[in-house]
Amino acid sequence: MYDLEDLYQEIVMDHNRRPRNFGEIKNPTNSANGFNPLCGDQITLQLHLKDGLVSDLAFIGVGCAISKSSASMMTEELKGKTLDHAENLFEAFRKMITRNPGDSYDSDLLGDLEILQGVSRYPARIKCATLAWHTLHSAIHDENNVVSTE
Amino acid sequence: MFNVEKIRDDFPILSKNVYGNPLVYLDNAATSQKPRQVIDALVDYYENYNANVHRGVHTLSMEATDKFEEAREKVATFINSESSDLVVWTRNASEGLNLIAYSWGEDNVHEGDEILLTPMEHHSNLVPWQELARRKNAVIKFIPMRENGTLDMDKVDDLITERTVLVSAVHMSNALGTINSVRELGQKAHQQGAKILVDGAQSVPHMPTNVQELDCDFLVFSGHKMLGPTGIGALYVKRDILNTMEPFLMGGEMVLEVSYEEASWADLPMRFEAGTPNIADSIGLGSAVDYLNDLGMENVRTHEKNLTSYALNKFKEADLDGMDLFGPDDPEVRGGVFSFNTVDVHPHDLGTFLDRMGIAVRTGHHCAMPLVRSLGVAATVRASFYLYNTEREVDILVDGVTEALRYFRDGSK
Known part of the structure; x- marks a missing residue:
């Protein structure tokens, strides 16, 4: 009715209402906290990394539909995948969301995550979509384990 | 005489449409619109x-x-x-x-x-x-x-x-x-x-x-x-x-x-x-x-006080599930600022939804981070009125919030 569907697609709304991998995991090897101070979004991400694989991961936190569904979809996408794959996805996702004119991104690689590409038309919401991914980056690379989008 | 419709004619921006809907500008605590003069x-x-x-x-x-x-x-x-x-x-x-x-x-x-x-x-x-x-x-x-x-x-x-x-x-x-x-x-x-x-x-x-x-x-x-x-x-x-x-x-x-x-x-x-x-x-x-x-500042205050009473009543009548409206409920000690939070729908989602209806509100901590935190929330939605706002616009706001909550809660529109 209000043409909101390019932002709030049904899959996004579903992840928002029923976030996947929401909670904590046993024996996390890596974790990080992410904040979006201007919105008040907050996420804690836990990973279990083994032999270059993300064998398990989960998140908890509060946030808008975009940040929550982005985190939920990210966890679903990464479980059982290699760290290299995670890095490549992050790169493709970032390109898709912060799309500059003429920029292209790897649509095949992103798969379902492409549903969030409508966010690129809402500059105020870009940080919501990328928060989980920046937090992932921090958890993997152990950079003081707290990231802020500001 | 304080004639809101006549006042609105002095503000070119108020005849603007946003996403095909008449602009309902409720972000006056951030900045006001400007009259032609x-x-x-x-x-x-x-x-x-x-x-x-x-x-x-x-x-x-x-x-x-x-x-x-x-x-x-x-x-x-x-x-x-x-x-x-x-x-x-x-x-x-x-x-x-x-x-x-x-x-x-x-x-x-x-x-x-x-x-x-x-x-x-x-x-x-x-x-x-x-x-x-x-x-x-x-x-x-x-x-x-x-x-x-x-x-x-x-x-x-x-x-x-x-x-x-x-x-x-x-x-x-x-x-x-x-x-x-x-x-x-x-x-x-x-x-x-x-x-x-x-x-x-x-x-x-x-x-x-x-x-x-x-x-x-x-x-x-x-x-x-x-x-x-x-x-x-x-x-x-x-x-x-x-x-x-x-x-x-x-x-x-x-x-x-x-x-x-x-x-x-x-x-x-x-x-x-x-x-x-x-x-x-x-x-x-x-x-x-x-x-x-x-216009006369006494008249401006009276208009906004009436609008505040009207909005307080409207929100009370709507009795929206899980919604907290902050601030005093006595219009004598309250200006036309309405900050609220809903338990399960994030202010930014509400703000984006309202924007699609042409309603401009502010979401976030309003440069009062410690205060908003002390309310026990991370952010609020804020609708703030000025001399050119009308009761009709209050109605549009309350309806918009009602619709937004329905949309994010069960997906129906």
């Missing part, structure tokens, strides 16, 4: 008498100087300052507060001194004092707030001591709408020899302001929230204080005589206005003051 005043200056002020002997410069000082007179009269030389142009309320913190604060706040604030200050009336207190080893205290978002005035007597040098309080909260008893705070401050600073950023645009009756030592406000242009604001300081304050910025315009070794300062208020001032926007603000005077 103010826009015309800016164009008139640039087209007909653009020149620098106070130093030219040529015709345009004299005309610009006259209009520039006339605008200062208008602003001074608007707040009932005893004289226009007590009104210093600033960029905005924030700059006024920083000017006071640096100029007056450096000389008058010492180790162990106390500054008393309220918990509902905008960051601009908090951070400059935090930094001053750090430089001086001074102490900041806060007046407790009651559950309903009003100050607990019973605690004030115990909090103002002989160590208190300044009480600085927001007149009307930008996040809750609470109207604080700044006159009473001022009386209590003066009894202990402390100064009272009133942050009028949200009150000066919405109600009559009388600095002599308030008996405040300092008043700051911004032009852009009261129909004026951005980038212009004003600071009022009582004469005996302003006379003792050192200039904050040095340079042209603010000096009387300069040698290679030293300089002496110009008279009030120019010693606080280094460099070429914001001439066009000062004149624009003067025009905004004319507009407000034509």
Whole structure:
């Protein structure tokens, strides 16, 4: 009715209402906290990394539909995948969301995550979509384990 | 006669559509819209008498100087300052507060001194004092707030001591709408020899302001929230204080005589206005003051008080599931600011949904992070009204919020 569907697609709304991998995991090897101070979004991400694989991961936190569904979809996408794959996805996702004119991104690689590409038309919401991914980056690379989008 | 429909015709932007819906502008606590008269005043200056002020002997410069000082007179009269030389142009309320913190604060706040604030200050009336207190080893205290978002005035007597040098309080909260008893705070401050600073950023645009009756030592406000242009604001300081304050910025315009070794300062208020001032926007603000005077500030306040009552009732009737509306429920002590949170729908999602209906609201912490946190939420949605808003727009807002909650909760539209 209000043409909101390019932002709030049904899959996004579903992840928002029923976030996947929401909670904590046993024996996390890596974790990080992410904040979006201007919105008040907050996420804690836990990973279990083994032999270059993300064998398990989960998140908890509060946030808008975009940040929550982005985190939920990210966890679903990464479980059982290699760290290299995670890095490549992050790169493709970032390109898709912060799309500059003429920029292209790897649509095949992103798969379902492409549903969030409508966010690129809402500059105020870009940080919501990328928060989980920046937090992932921090958890993997152990950079003081707290990231802020500001 | 206060005729809202006629008033709306003066504001070109209010006939705009957003996503095919008429704009419902409810972000007035952030900035107000501008009437044609103010826009015309800016164009008139640039087209007909653009020149620098106070130093030219040529015709345009004299005309610009006259209009520039006339605008200062208008602003001074608007707040009932005893004289226009007590009104210093600033960029905005924030700059006024920083000017006071640096100029007056450096000389008058010492180790162990106390500054008393309220918990509902905008960051601009908090951070400059935090930094001053750090430089001086001074102490900041806060007046407790009651559950309903009003100050607990019973605690004030115990909090103002002989160590208190300044009480600085927001007149009307930008996040809750609470109207604080700044006159009473001022009386209590003066009894202990402390100064009272009133942050009028949200009150000066919405109600009559009388600095002599308030008996405040300092008043700051911004032009852009009261129909004026951005980038212009004003600071009022009582004469005996302003006379003792050192200039904050040095340079042209603010000096009387300069040698290679030293300089002496110009008279009030120019010693606080280094460099070429914001001439066009000062004149624009003067025009905004004319507009407000034509309407009458008592009438503006009455209109907004009625709108506030109406909105409070509407929200109460709608009785939206899981929605918390913050701030006092008595329109006598509340301006037209409505901050709310819903348990399960994030303010940003609500804000985006409302935007698609043409409704402009603010979401976030409203530059009052500690306050919003103390409400137990990360962010709120804020709808704030002004003289051109209508009951119909309140209805659209309440319907919009109702629809948004339905959309995010069960997906139906």
